[in-house]
Amino acid sequence: MRNEMTLVRTQKLFKYFNVSGGLLDQLSVQNGRLKRQVDLVKALNGIDLSVHSGEVLCLVGESGCGKTTVGRTIMGLLPPSSGEISYRGERIDHLSRSRLLPYRQKMQMIFQNSYASLNPRKTVSATLLEPVRFHNPRHSTAELKEKVKEVMESVGIDPKWGARYSHEISGGQRQRISIARALMVDPEFIVADEPISALDVSIQAQILNLLGDAREQRGLTYLFITHDLSVVEHFGTRVAVMYLGRICEVGKTSEIFGAPRHPYTQALLSAIPKLGKQKSPHIRMRGEVPTAIDLPSGCVFHNRCAHAKEICKTDVPELKNESSEAQVACHGIEHSWF
């Protein structure tokens, strides 16, 4: 039943955060002249990403690379600095709040920390009722109660727990409630931002299975943001690897894990701790991740890359099609140096 229709698409998405403070903080005197300097964190630098209907697109990368910013920008929680976001072909990034509402119902988000994302002063059933009441005020109370019961059962929570508060519930169960809240409005697309990172190992498998079941039963599409690569290999249909606000490689999970092309992807995958003895030593990268405030020129990865040449310092590599499914942004691969 899966078709390759694009559900969500971003084009040339940029997001800068101004971290230079107020006007007075920006002013300084240099050589007797007053100078104003604005510091920008360049979190996203031209993200082109398409999420196909029915797939699990995993967005991976190290902390600070902008994965979460992509998710939040797509959800409309952060306005993009420039670029376009479309949902089923309709541009949604410039819509007013009221015109965005129907899309909000179709797009839901699950956060990492269920302590912070559930309201401690609301009972479980009040938490679950809120989004439905907001989006469909015409539902009768009886209908709503039935809906809450049905969704709670589908995420494996006893409906009797509806009267409890979130602090009375363990971490894994709280994450189930976060998932239930997202499912309440019958979404098509869910952004899951590190949904299992805060959970214990034995609970992680439970929640991953739950997310997989929900996808099968409801035909959901996920943008799954995570730093845990072993989860990606298991759960994702496609993977997009991010580094410093840019996508460096996109492709089918099996292809990326089987034969990573981009030097950064290779280094990242070689670092996954595997059970038992280490088979091959991991690829060491030179230096450290540069800050997103002064981004390297050209390819953002050039100062850590073992294959870098002059062109990498000056020209930004574009995401080029390697095959119908895989795209890589690397001069070396484009010009076949290695």
Add this chain to the structure above:
Amino acid sequence: MTLLNIENLEVTFPLRSGSVTAIRDVSFTVDQGERIGIVGESGAGKSVSAFAILNLISKPGYISGGRIEFDGTLLSELDESTMQQIRGNRISMIFQDPMMTLNPVLSIGTQMEESILAHRKISRAEARNIAVDKLRAVQIPSAQKRLKQYPHELSGGMRQRVVIAIALLTDPQLIIADEPTTALDVTIQAEILELLQNLCNEFNVGLILITHDLGVVSQVTQKIIVMYAGAIIEQGDTENIVTRPKHHYTRGLLKALPENTTPGEKLNQINGVMPTLQDIPHGCLFHNRCDMVKDVCRKVQPNLQGIASHSVACHFPISYEE
């Protein structure tokens, strides 16, 4: 030679609602230069076991039973001032979050010098030389310059390297590392783990690595201890635990790992949650989550049985055909 010998350790926290035993009957040894890992879920008692060694259990908790012997000295009987000569000197500790362990208002150099001067009567210049040495040992580039820097000027990986350098300052015999790479990215985690392993080899330092990540321990350690609800349920050589686990919980944990499942298929999950310390079940600690549970599991608590290279606390341990 045995460096650390823990026997029947028990830690109790008296609470208003009645006292809670955080760990029960914990026994293990660490040889000189040996690397062991303690794994378990949060609340299983991993950190409490390690903190007890250094007598760092937060009040009102206290060590209510057992003995801890370190290099011939009974740690459990030492007074606070003698303990201070061991803590941070002969046994060092590395914590999870380097931003919390380093003092943000002191430069790296000052912090390192102070840790040495607390234990040795040498001049500040000599202390500084040792500090530079250790920063080089943990492969920090331009070590001399780093002494003047403050923790916020360093990246997460560099900060954790500094913490490891501090742990090495006094040439300890044992390092206890509590989730040292949990806050780090995978590429940096791989580097830090390799570094820890090499340093322990090079300086013949014992290591107790506490983590929830089975992949991490299996790469670094020679022995693994699996804890569950405050007790050791399985322990043995890393190879044995990872390839032939005998406890149903250990096997469940290993099978739940995505890397042990065909991509796209459902993960093998352990249902339910670990019991809280307030209501430790009768009989086997794991019986309410175990698929193979029988009547005796609900009544009698199994003891750790087996040999040093592999022992398990289970009435019906998993057996493997040779």
